[in-house]
């Protein structure tokens with residue numbers, strides 16, 4: 001059987017995504033009921049992380065413990081990868097020892113190269129271009145609060161970054177309308193927008209994007225690796241803050257999501273982040289359940 005990687009949301013079919021969300025919600029309930037599920041007993045996940053992480057690392061590590069397996073956390077400081085050993089060789093070696101590898105890195109092309117030489121499934125734990133694991137959790141959270149997202153309207157406010165790109169993939173796969181509002185020069189990749197045509201619309205005005213939306217989403221203005229642009233971005237994005245005035249334009253029962261970490265007073269105000277429409281803590285928790293369902297799917301024998 002061909003090895004299944006999860007580098008973008010397009011690596012799963014729409015049916016698989018919906019089934020995965022259902023399974024994640026089921027695993028969540030089973031965990032709360034104290035049921036022990038150990039489908040990955042004696043199996044090992046390697047986490048190769050070249051960027052910081054709280055949620056992604058902890059959710060994968062907790063998932064493997066709960067599933068009866070183990071995790072190895074590998075930072076570039078400790079591995080030969082950090083001293084220049086080629087990605088191809090690292091992929092060949094790791095995949096002879098572990099059952100699955102999750103990678104957080106900069107260039108998306110790096111994870112594609114790793115996957116091409118890996119004999120085991122590779123999961124994208126965030127690249128500069130995509131963050132598909134976060135989308136599984138976001139979609140699970142929407143389904144749990146509001147049911148199917150098909151035919152709904154989602155507003156993405158801010159940077160056309162990795163999260164925005166994965167929202168574009170999600171819109172195509174789950175058939176929702178995505179309105180992206182970004183400042184000039186910070187729009188999502190036009191190729192991805194073109195691939196999502198019919199589902200995705202890019203505009204300038206955040207008020208237009210949010211009008212009547214069922215879900216409002218934002219993310220930091222400067223992603224990991226863009227720290228030197230922080231001051232310039234603060235200026236360019238100042239009109240793109242999700243605050244109470246902007247949320248008022250959305251549908252009355254609209255939800256607010258943010259993958260976190262959040263910068264209060266920048267892309268979102270504290271009253272929205274902690275307000276009644278915000279589901280960010282459920283969204284963060286669902287990283288655990290959604291990734292358990294993902295691991296189960298990729299490691300199915």
Ligand code: CP
Pocket residue numbers: 052053054055056057126134259260261
């Ligand atoms: N949302 C997210 O991926 O968080 P971390 O960077 O903490 O993993």
Ligand code: NVA
Pocket residue numbers: 126161162163219220222223224259260261
């Ligand atoms: N866009 C952010 C997401 C963090 C989870 C980043 O890449 O830093």
